[in-house]
Amino acid sequence: MRWLHTPLLRASALLHGLALLLLVLRPALWPWLLGVVIMDHLLLAALGLWPRSRALGSNYTRLPARAIARNEVAITIDDGPDPEVTPQVLQLLAQHGVQATFFCIGRQVEQHPELVRAIVAGGHEIANHTQRHPLYFSLLGPARQRAEIEAAQRAIAAAGGTRPQFFRAPAGLRNLLLQPVLQQLELRLVSWTRRGFDTVNSSAESVLAALTRKLRSGDILLLHDAHAARTADGSPVIIAVLPALLATLRRSGLRPVTLRAAFA
Numbered sequence: 001m002r003w004l005h006t007p008l009l010r011a012s013a014l015l016h017g018l019a020l021l022l023l024v025l026r027p028a029l030w031p032w033l034l035g036v037v038i039m040d041h042l043l044l045a046a047l048g049l050w051p052r053s054r055a056l057g058s059n060y061t062r063l064p065a066r067a068i069a070r071n072e073v074a075i076t077i078d079d080g081p082d083p084e085v086t087p088q089v090l091q092l093l094a095q096h097g098v099q100a101t102f103f104c105i106g107r108q109v110e111q112h113p114e115l116v117r118a119i120v121a122g123g124h125e126i127a128n129h130t131q132r133h134p135l136y137f138s139l140l141g142p143a144r145q146r147a148e149i150e151a152a153q154r155a156i157a158a159a160g161g162t163r164p165q166f167f168r169a170p171a172g173l174r175n176l177l178l179q180p181v182l183q184q185l186e187l188r189l190v191s192w193t194r195r196g197f198d199t200v201n202s203s204a205e206s207v208l209a210a211l212t213r214k215l216r217s218g219d220i221l222l223l224h225d226a227h228a229a230r231t232a233d234g235s236p237v238i239i240a241v242l243p244a245l246l247a248t249l250r251r252s253g254l255r256p257v258t259l260r261a262a263f264a
Contacts, residue, residue, distance in 0.1 A: 051172025057179030081115035106131035106152030113159035
């Protein structure tokens with residue numbers, strides 16, 4: 001199959017075929033063969049819990065070489081749109097003349113289509129973050145994964161007029177069944193280079209430090225507008241972090257762009 005393009009998946013498929021053959025030829029070996037197959041499945045499951053892994057298929061953790069040569073980075077913002085936080089984020093980005101990519105949840109899009117239109121009007125990009133953001137997404141089979149992703153595609157297209165080109169799994173967790181689904185839907189899986197855990201970390205200083213430590217061209221940065229933690233004064237962390245982050249990027253000669261622009 002075309003999606004079995006990583007060495008690990010090819011080796012796993014070969015192992016299953018060999019185990020089946022040995023089971024036919026040497027039935028007495030079945031306890032050992034079962035143990036090997038179980039270990040293989042545990043390895044595949046563990047890799048699904050590593051958001052930046054490429055072992056289960058294509059997964060972008062940095063921008064392509066041509067974007068790196070242009071000193072570009074990508075700011076990606078998850079879980080929205082949020083009626084309180086997203087307008088503030090858009091205002092800050094507009095003040096700095098910066099475009100970002102918003103990984104939106106389909107249900108949120110359906111509830112706030114005007115925010116999707118505002119995101120698009122600001123020159124930003126909308127990407128797919130599933131319809132309901134189920135934290136058990138990596139446990140779903142291909143049919144239910146596809147249903148989640150396709151529902152979000154339809155919601156985003158209806159609200160913003162464009163179908164996303166990029167997808168991010170909830171919490172970055174996946175399984176080996178996701179890659180063929182994304183190929184069929186012509187979506188690219190994107191994770192991140194660095195994140196500040198701003199849904200649970202209420203310190204703007206430490207979130208900023210995590211995002212800017214060893215910052216370099218080609219990095220994909222992750223923040224959240226919805227589900228954002230709050231600073232001591234009650235502000236969403238992303239609102240406290242963005243001005244300093246954008247100033248750091250400017251001083252470093254790095255230019256934030258959308259994923260679509262970086263991969264164009």
